[in-house]
Amino acid sequence: MKEGFDADSPIYLQLAERVNRKILRGELQPGEKLPSVREMALQSGVNPNTVQRTYSELERMGVVEVRRGQGTFITNKKERLDRLREEMRHEKIADFVRAMEAMGFSPEEILLGLEEYLKHDLNGGMKSD
Amino acid sequence: MIELRGVSKHYGRKPALIDVNLSLPKGKVIGVIGPNGSGKSTFLKLLAGITKPKHGIVTIDGEQVDRRIARKVAYLSERDITYSFFTVQEAIDYYSSQFNDFNKEKSYQIVDFLQLELNRKIEDLSKGNQGRVKITLTLSREVPYILLDEPLSGLDPVVRESIINGVISFVDLDWQTVILTTHEVDEIEPLLDIFVAFREGKLIEVMEIDALHENKKISLLQWMKKVYSDKPQLLKSV
Numbered sequence: 001m002k003e004g005f006d007a008d009s010p011i012y013l014q015l016a017e018r019v020n021r022k023i024l025r026g027e028l029q030p031g032e033k034l035p036s037v038r039e040m041a042l043q044s045g046v047n048p049n050t051v052q053r054t055y056s057e058l059e060r061m062g063v064v065e066v067r068r069g070q071g072t073f074i075t076n077k078k079e080r081l082d083r084l085r086e087e088m089r090h091e092k093i094a095d096f097v098r099a100m101e102a103m104g105f106s107p108e109e110i111l112l113g114l115e116e117y118l119k120h121d122l123n124g125g126m127k128s129d
Numbered sequence: 130m131i132e133l134r135g136v137s138k139h140y141g142r143k144p145a146l147i148d149v150n151l152s153l154p155k156g157k158v159i160g161v162i163g164p165n166g167s168g169k170s171t172f173l174k175l176l177a178g179i180t181k182p183k184h185g186i187v188t189i190d191g192e193q194v195d196r197r198i199a200r201k202v203a204y205l206s207e208r209d210i211t212y213s214f215f216t217v218q219e220a221i222d223y224y225s226s227q228f229n230d231f232n233k234e235k236s237y238q239i240v241d242f243l244q245l246e247l248n249r250k251i252e253d254l255s256k257g258n259q260g261r262v263k264i265t266l267t268l269s270r271e272v273p274y275i276l277l278d279e280p281l282s283g284l285d286p287v288v289r290e291s292i293i294n295g296v297i298s299f300v301d302l303d304w305q306t307v308i309l310t311t312h313e314v315d316e317i318e319p320l321l322d323i324f325v326a327f328r329e330g331k332l333i334e335v336m337e338i339d340a341l342h343e344n345k346k347i348s349l350l351q352w353m354k355k356v357y358s359d360k361p362q363l364l365k366s367v
Binding site (some may be wrong): 005007008009010011014038041044045046047049050083105 | 156157158290293294297298301320321322328338339341342343346347348351
């Protein structure tokens with residue numbers, strides 16, 4: 001599928017994750033207004049119904065607030081956004097660990113490998129071979 | 130809502146659609162897929178009231194479809210524009226005189242959005258710009274159902290993207306429904322709520338795109354490759 005959407009989860013969830021990443025990176029600030037549904041649809045090349053679902057999902061998560069007649073805004077609640085950061089961290093680590101375990105690596109190997117990787121990475125980018 | 134009950138259609142002795150039962154909700158973008166000759170275009174023509182079923186009933190919002198359904202349905206045909214000796218402006222004027230629901234102001238917005246020139250003759254335009262004119266004339270009609278037969282076919286990637294963006298920008302899913310046929314499934318997939326698949330005149334699947342990703346974890350193209358290459362009769366000897 002085009003535009004970097006994966007086939008293994010619904011597009012509205014992938015779009016929600018994109019918004020969450022932008023929040024974590026600081027590209028979207030607390031209280032900032034999100035594009036209108038149609039604008040976001042156009043930017044992402046998806047159906048406006050999909051964007052509507054994305055915004056509903058983000059609202060359900062408490063990450064955005066819908067203000068009637070005004071639009072959709074990133075929440076100002078700092079503790080919610082801090083928690084989002086923790087949730088995303090946990091989720092990505094869980095994905096990684098699942099993938100490693102599926103290849104037969106033990107927790108010790110994973111931990112050791114991760115430590116070494118991070119050490120090399122910090123010492124000058126011996127990331128990939 | 131669109132409903133088909135026991136719908137069959139033949140061209141001569143050749144069946145084009147066989148006993149199709151289907152209902153489709155409003156406010157969605159629905160993609161109709163299948164190989165050439167599977168019945169996609171016939172399905173769209175039945176909804177547009179351009180052709181009649183041999184058996185069965187087609188209704189739109191409870192109204193049985195005949196030629197008068199054109200009040201509710203805008204149909205973009207796969208063929209070239211009939212009045213290609215018109216300029217873009219003349220085509221807009223002509224459509225506006227033919228359809229009470231034609232919104233001229235909207236047509237100028239779309240012309241602007243798609244960067245068309247009003248004073249150019251349609252037959253002198255590139256194939257891509259002719260495609261843009263066709264979509265302009267279709268989307269300018271304020272009707273609840275918009276049927277697009279192969280809107281992307283034969284067009285280059287830039288034009289295909291601009292047509293998709295035109296649909297996103299100028300269709301209001303709060304009250305409009307889009308049904309389109311296409312072979313460009315990869316490009317159209319992010320635009321779809323639901324897909325409908327035909328094979329050899331038979332309806333073989335109706336599914337929400339979200340359900341495809343959530344449950345089967347595959348793209349529409351992968352689904353098609355899997356389903357349409359399935360030839361059980363050839364695998365018997367294995």
